[in-house]
Amino acid sequence: MDKDSCIVTFLHPNPTTLEVNKGRDLLSVAVEAGVYINSSCGGDGVCGRCKVIVKRGQFKTEPSGRITLDERRKGYVLACQTTVHSDVEVEVPPESGVELDKISDEDAKLLRLKGMYSQAVDLGKAALTVEEGIFKPSPLATKLYLELKPPTLSDTISDLERLYRAIRKNRDIPIMQAGLTNIKRLGRLLRESDWKVTALLGKRNETVEIVSIEPGDTSVRNYGIALDIGTTTVTGQLVDLNTKEILGTKGTYNKQVTFGSDVITRIVYASESEGLEKLHHAVIDNINGIIKELVNDNKINLNDVNAVECAGNTTMIHLLLRVDPKFIRREPYVSTANFVPVIRAAEAGIKINPRGLLACVPGTSTYVGGDITAGVLACGLNRTDKLTLLIDVGTNGEIVLGNKEWMVSCAASAGPAFEGSGVKCGMRAAEGAIQRVAIDKNTYDVEVITIGKAKPKGICGSGYIDCLAELLTSGIIDRNGKFSEKISSPRLRSSGESREFVLVFKKDAAVDFDIVITEEDLDNLKRSKGAIYSASSILLRKMNLEFKDVEQFYIAGGFGTYLDIDKAIAIGLLPDLERERFSFIGNSSLVGSREILLSYQAKDESENIARKMTYIELSVESSYMDEYVSSLFFPHTDLNRFPTVKIKGK
Amino acid sequence: MAVELIRDKWVNKVNTLKLGSGMEEGGSRSSTLTVGGVSTLPYLFSDGQMPHRPVIAMEILDTKPPDWPKALSEPFNGVLDNPVEWAKKCVNEYKAEVLCLKLQSTHPDFGDASPDKAASTVKAILGAVGVPLIILGSGNDEKDNLVLPKCSEAAKGENCLFGDATQENYKTLTASCLADGHSIIAESPIDINIAKQVNILISDMGFPLEKIAINPTIGALGYGMEYAYSIMERARLAALAGDKMLSMPFICFVGFEAWRAKEAKTPQAEHPEWGPEVERGLMWEVITATSMLLCGADILVMRHPKAISIVNQTIDKLMKK
Structure with missing residues (x-):
């Protein structure tokens, strides 16, 4: 053995050894050895989740406030802050690793994010749109x-x-x-x-x-795929490029979620060894899976799929193209490319006609990607005189304000709750997802309506919005999102430390468990709606405008096939204004992507949008935090802003 | 040219809050007090009224304080392990107008005294002194939810001020205070939004807004006092501008915060250059209290008799129009 190298042995879960150079940090060694250790800061020494115990050998470690005195006595150190200087034995305590000895690493990660992975499923057509067919047909x-x-x-x-x-x-x-x-x-x-x-x-x-x-004449066989690659979900649509007909839509959870639930964690992961490859392959797998199913369902030949148009946030596009996204995260936060030239789909690994093309919808900046450009195009914000606010209720929660003269945008990190992730019984808007909920105010009986009228499997975003509003108006939860102690119903029960409310009992569900909403879910949903409302509010204030000045609101997102505006207002997701001003437009990113796929005119327009939009960074706004905390209440701390919302406390 | 001073005109005033009930109202207090009612920023008498003088409540514990430095415990020598005698000493010798009893001994880590024991202490103190009483739990939510309802019942009709209700734990205490006719302290962690949210939650249970006091949580001098100051100032500005959900008097736990500061409790032997600890601790409490008065405190909960006397003189001066 080289004198500059040493052997690191991880004792848990299965003894794993790796020969490395002296001076390496334990977190990167663990990644290389395939030993899973939690870390959410990516090795900056701030999250304190990568605690390990060095049982034997020489090491150097930086002191950390994340280690308690008691832990220090027991020999705990932060893996990312500890370098090895001789052969060492390292124990990964259960809280730092995944406590599933028998399951392979990848499976364990999947389990950790239970419910995050599922097969592509049929979705509604994401049809819309406000003014479809305004572009001259000239497909990619x-x-x-x-x-x-x-x-x-x-x-x-x-x-x-x-x-x-x-x-x-x-x-x-x-x-x-x-x-x-x-x-x-x-x-x-x-x-x-x-x-x-x-x-x-x-x-x-x-x-x-x-x-x-x-x-010969194969001209009738010409198909394209419109894609929306979200941080949490990936949606694809098969389109007949000759007739513009939508032949099918499929959605699935983004497999990259196993490597981190938000873009920052994924960027960090991309810099680990083979991280970029894994992230890239995850999304390519998603895309190829969706395309294959769409093609099979419609009994067409994969070789007749000739073009793919893809909308996604800047990080997703980088990962799709296997371009290292690391500079997005570093000051001054510059991406490698916002306007990506048309390339061959095969170059990115997408399996269609081997010579078929891949185009990406252009983005404005590092934080406002092509998904938003596509959304603006789809709802026609850039063609109207009316002051319009487009709210995309997604993990990144992008918001665009403006009209044909000007456009500003911002991003609100809303988290994936409305996409059915990070919530106990959440699911995407697919068949069997509960999307309407009614709760009897006296008996607390629940009626639900699911997508496709199928037996309930889980709850999608619009179902959660309905559910929150109903829980509030029936007094089952207070304005802070905590369950009432005065209500006795078999549906409201304790679960471990916390409490939960049963929407559908197992016997009536298509799944093997009761479909519930927990107090933790309520917290996550409150934070998501708070982030979206407060970001919209700050963006308006920044332009010296108020909600009442906005003539039309477009609510976009793949969280359901319908949205009850009254209920979205009752929980404080949307401002309390005349209901006629609001339109729910579904997955606008996918629609915009399809329009660009079908018309070069739309493509030109998307480029204009991307150039015209100004991005406003909310995190530097001093009033943002204050506005956010005041939004962490149902509907809002300032009740005067919601005059038509009546909630009776119990 | 004469300079014309700009006068603020406010549309709302802070609620008045009464502490204690006399015989005629079904209680047994020989004295009662009213705070709040201000219609101006503190002590700007040209802009509005301050009908009631801020008051100082003297803090007592139902068990011997584990962490009070000598300088602080000295004035109470001999009574620290007897809450009733302690209460009497405060009222008779130090002329306390209000007492604030913290039920420290009920905390699982400090004796885990039973709810019944706590209730009997409350009853004994109410029997021994005639001033209004503020009653605090030990800060352990689970235990407080057992202890405070008992104490509330024991003090029924006396219009005590009970605390603290927080965003995470307000329902039990609110229900008890509502049933037994007490007022309540709504606590928030130096956050104006949460302060308001707790008030809304409490009032959603049918509790009258006029019987709530805001504990905005403060920091002592050198320990974030200016954060508390600005939050209190903002809340008061909102109240005067018409926000009913923030129009409550403030209660500030000055003694608790000031005597936690190392500058207040470190013995002179450790830092000879800091001077005598008696003066240091006392001044730390005085300066913190005075600053809180200037941003609108209505009730100050304090510890050292000398500090209380100095701050009372300051209040007298501030209240001179």
Whole structure:
């Protein structure tokens, strides 16, 4: 053994050893050895979650306030602040690791985030939209059937020129390009197919590329995929590029969640060894899974899927393209690319027609990505005179304020609760998700309506909004989100340290447990709604405006197929104004992505939006924290802001 | 040219809060007190009224204080392990107008005294002295929820001020105070929003806003006093501007905070250059109390008799128009 190296042995759960250079920190050694140790700060020594005990050997450790005196006596140190200087034996105490000895590491992480992973499922069409069909149809990939005139002695231009000539007869395309692969095959292909071919044309930035040439007339078979890659969920839609028809929509939880629930943790994870690869493969797996199911369901050939348009926040796009996102997290917070040129989908690992194209919706800044651009495009905020507020109720909770003259945006870290994650019985808006709840004010009986009228499996975002409002108005919870002690009902019961309310008993559910909402869920939901309301409020104040000045509100997000505006106001997620001002528009990011897939005009417009939008950083606003805390109440600490909301305490 | 001073006009005033009930109201107090009712920022008599003088409550414990330095315990030598005698000494010798009894001995870590024992202490003190009483739990939520209802019942009709109700634990105490006719202290952790939220939660249970006092939580001089100051100032400005949910008098636990400061309790032997500890602790309490008066404190809960006497003189001077 090299004298500069030493052997690190982790005793728990299974003894694992690794030879490393002296001076390495224990957290990175553990990652390399495949030993799971909690860490949420990514090794900055601040979260205090990576406590380990060095049983034997020489090490150096930085003192930390995260270690109590008692723990220090027992030999606890922070793995990320401890370097090894001889062979050492390290014990990972249960609180720092995953207490599941028998389960493999990856499975353990999945279990830790129970419910986070599921198969892609059918969703509503995410149809909408406010003014669909306003863009001239000109999809990212077009098929053109051509019957070429065979060459004669008096018409001797080359095969490629001949193809260009035929295309130009149909389309006004001055500049074209064709790859060497196509040219190599061209001569034979044209002759074997009796000069009748279909050319697949793709828009690649400012030029048009002949993506591929197929014999005969295949022009009816031309499909594209619109994608919305969210921090928590990934949604894909199969579209017939000729007819603009939506053939299916599927959604699934983003597999990257196993490596961290928010973008920052994932950026940190990306810098660990093979972290970027794992994150990249996770989302590519998601995408390929969704595409495969959509293609199978519709009995089409994967090779006829010719284009993918993708909307996502800046970090998600970096990870999709396997571009290191680490600079996003470091001052001055600059991303590698906000406007990503059109590339071949295969370069990113997406399995469609091997020569098919991948385009990403452009973003404004590091924190306002293409998903927001797509949302603005979908609701037409950039085309209206009316002052409009677009609220995307997602993990990052982006908010855009403006009209056709100006646009400002901000991000509110709302967390994934409304996407059905981080809450006990949460699920995405899919079949069997409870999305409407009614509670009898005297008997506390509950009636629920699920998506697809199926037997209940869990609760989706709009179900939680309904549920909160009903719990409040029936006095089961107080304005602080705590259960009343005065109510006796078999539905309200203790669970460990905390309490929970049963919406659906096991016997009536499609799952093997009671569907409940817990006090911890109530806290998470309160924080999510508080973050969204307070961010909107601060953004308006920053522009010297108030909620009442906003003429239309668009609420976007994949948290349900419907939203009861009254109830969203009752819990203080939305301001208390005339209900007519509000429209729920569903997954606007997906809709915008589809519009861009279908029209180059929309693509141009999305670029204008991305350039025009100004980003406002809320964390530097001194009043943000104050506004946030005052929003951590139902509906709000300042009850005068919610004059129409009546809540009776019990 | 003469300078014209700008006068603030306020639309609202702070609620008045009565401490104690006399015979005619069903209690047995020989004296009662009223605080609050101000319609101006503190001591700006040209802008509005301050109908009631801030009061100082003397803090007593139902068990020998484990951590009081000698300088603080000296004036109470001989009575520290007898809450009734302690109460009498405060009233008879130090002329306390209000007493604040902390039921320290009920805390599981400080004796775990039974709810009945606590209730009998309350009864004994009410029998021994005629001043109004403020009654505090030990700070252990679970135990307080057993102890305080008993004490509330034992003091029924006396209009005591019970504390503390917090965002996490307000229901039991609110229900007891409502049933037995007491007032309540709503505590928040130096946060104006939470202060308001606790008040709303308590009033949602049908509790009258006029019977709530705000404990904004303070810090002693050098320990975050200015945070408390600005929160109290903001809350008071909101109250005067019309916010009913913040229009309550403030109660500030000055003695508790001041005597925790190391500058107050470190013996001279350890830091000869700091001077005699008696004066240090006393001044720490006086300065903290005076600062709280200036941002609107209505009830000061204090410990050292000398400090109380100095602050009382300050109040006299401040109240001179």
